[in-house]
Amino acid sequence: MAVANTPFDLVVIGGGFAGLAAAHEALKNGKAVCVVEARLRAGGLASGTEIGSDWSVDNFYHHWFESDSHIFDFLSELNLEKNIVKCEVETGVLTDSGCFKLDSASALFKFPLFGIISKFRFLLFLAICWLPLNPHFLHRITAKNFISFVCGRKVYDVLWAPLLRSKFEKYAEEISAAWIYKKINLRSRNSSGKGESLYYYAGGFQKCVDDVVDFVRSKGCNFEFGINVLDVVKENKFFHLKCSDGSEIISNKILVSSRRSALTLMKDWLPNDVRQKYSEFKSMANVCVALTLEAPISKFYWLSNCSSSSDWVAVIEHTNLVSREHYDGRHIVYLSRYISPNSDFYNLSNGDLIENAVSFITNHFPHISQNQVTLEKCIVNRAIETQPVISSSKYRYFFPYMFEDWGVLSMEQIFPEDRGTNYAVREGKKVYHELMA
Ligand SMILES: Cc1cc2nc3c(=O)[nH]c(=O)nc-3n(C[C@H](O)[C@H](O)[C@H](O)COP(=O)(O)OP(=O)(O)OC[C@H]3O[C@@H](n4cnc5c(N)ncnc54)[C@H](O)[C@@H]3O)c2cc1C
Incomplete structure (x- = not known):
């Protein structure tokens, strides 16, 4: 049970990359900090699942680009850069006429x-x-x-x-x-035609998150896992965080991950116009199926789906990014779909989603048959807010995130870049410093 009589300087609600980067900055500056995470493990959208192989499988496929300097610098600061793996990949498109390289x-x-x-x-x-x-x-x-x-x-x-x-x-x-x-x-x-360099973390993204947690904890950060912050009140200058296990955590300042949690927890602090702005933001949910196969489907790591037959956004053959040796010799292929969380598709059973994904693969890659799919090692993940809808507007893009003793860490404040762990780290550090200034 999480009870702290002495107030923390900072409580970070959410143990995704943004929250972890903010917590690390706080420790570097000698602050007493606590990270409260609703799930049993840190990582948020970047977490993974162990399937009994050497490396874990990401819940949602992940890689880093050469330009992701914020995450590389962050991992270097934590002496974890030795685990970053460079991967040469080919990418292309899947069309009704077949697969074509396009990188x-x-x-x-x-x-x-x-x-x-x-x-x-x-x-x-x-x-x-x-x-x-x-x-x-x-x-x-x-x-x-x-x-x-x-x-x-x-x-x-x-x-x-x-x-x-x-x-x-x-x-x-x-x-x-x-x-x-x-x-x-x-x-x-x-322009050479040789493909693109991408980066991965040896062991999978969950291993990266766990290594970050171990490091930050060794420097004095408190972690509370499996605890949802349900409400926040202010008494005698301090915030009192009411937690799902009945405990209370006291803090001077708060960083809250995600716009949705900010809308609930900051009800007494968000100005009306900001509350309205936050409510109007649209975000896509995602359904991601990780198939485990006995055979490769193509030479490509990433095939964007431009065919007319399905709304899976891409076919991502993870074992063309890193070696299949780490997955007991099996091939890992992700199919992903961005969708409304109210749609029938989002709410299909795991079995139906796997069946849909397998039929998509066997249709487009006829050399793969149903019996080459190891069903018990296939994973389905879904999340409600995974991709902000950045709609064009005559107004300058603006997402407010600082409110006196509160800071918000949300994917929507990342502009013009697309959301990603690299920018989560950048925002985590930036918002921490603005909050503590
Ligand atoms: C399909 C898909 C593919 C992606 N591919 C890539 C990729 O290739 N490379 C890349 O870098 N990024 C990728 N991303 C994006 C990346 O995962 C996210 O940008 C990043 O993980 C966001 O980190 P975050 O800390 O901002 O938020 P999150 O990861 O969402 O973490 C927020 C955390 O806060 C916790 N939380 C929220 N409210 C509360 C509360 N009230 N109490 C307690 N805990 C709470 C949640 O449980 C969650 O763990 C991908 C995302 C998706 C969905």
Whole structure:
């Protein structure tokens, strides 16, 4: 039971990467800090599941890009950089006509679904995205208009429309051009045709989180797992956090992970206009199936799904990122779908979701048969808020996160970059320092 008579300097609600980075900053500055996490383990969206193999399987597929300097610096500070593994991968698209490599200029020129003019316009689009443009200006236009204007309608319809639709469903056509611009801007510029360098953590992302927790705990951080913070009241200058196990934790300042928790816990502190703004933000849920197979499905790590047959956003063959030796020689393939949490699909049983995923794989990759799937080692995960919908707007993008003795750590404050562990760490550090200034 979590009872502390002496108030903490800071309580961090949420043990995802943002909360852990904030807690580490607090310790570096000599503060008494406690992390309260509703689940039994830290990690949030980046957690994983042990399936009896050497390495754990991520609940939602994860990797790092070359540009993810905040997380690399963070892991270096904790002497964990030795566990970062560099991986060379090939990526492409899955279409009704088959799988095609599409991760370099040379691959683009071999791509059979576009004519030569479309290919040059596509290259022009990439070149524009590599320029240092003002994201707030781009935020005024939609990704659809930006891409269609530069690449032409054919490239938009064949490639981008299915991707935006499977990521954002009914919001696809309102997504901000700033979001797509930054996603491309941060990717490595490769024209050689050799593929892309990505990074992973030896043992899986859960191992990374556990190593971070061990380090931070060894420096004096208190952790309370399996405890939901249900309410917060202020008495005699201090916050009293009312926890799901009936205990109370007292603190001077609070950092709360996620907009949803902020809306509930900060009811007496959020100004009305901010409460309204927070409520209006839209976010996609995600369903992710990790299939364990006896055979590989392709040479690609990542295949964006541009086919007409399903709304799975991508086929991610994890064992083309890292060796299958770490998974008892089996092949791990993720299928992911962004969706509304109220939809029938989101609420299908685990068995039905696995069946749907297996049938998608066997249809598109006929060399795979049902009996090559190790059903008892397949995993299903779902989460309600996984991808903020960054809609284009005539107003500058703005997400308020500082309120006197409170700070909010939420995916929505990451702009113009897409959410990710790298930016969770950046925001965790930044908001900690603003809160304590
Ligand atoms: C499908 C998918 C793929 C992704 N791929 C990548 C990738 O390849 N690379 C990458 O870097 N990132 C990726 N991400 C994003 C990454 O996982 C997140 O951006 C990051 O983990 C967010 O960290 P966070 O700490 O901000 O929030 P979270 O991970 O959501 O953590 C918040 C924590 O707070 C806890 N919490 C909330 N409220 C309370 C409360 N009241 N009491 C107690 N605890 C509470 C929650 O239980 C949770 O553990 C992916 C995400 C998804 C969904």
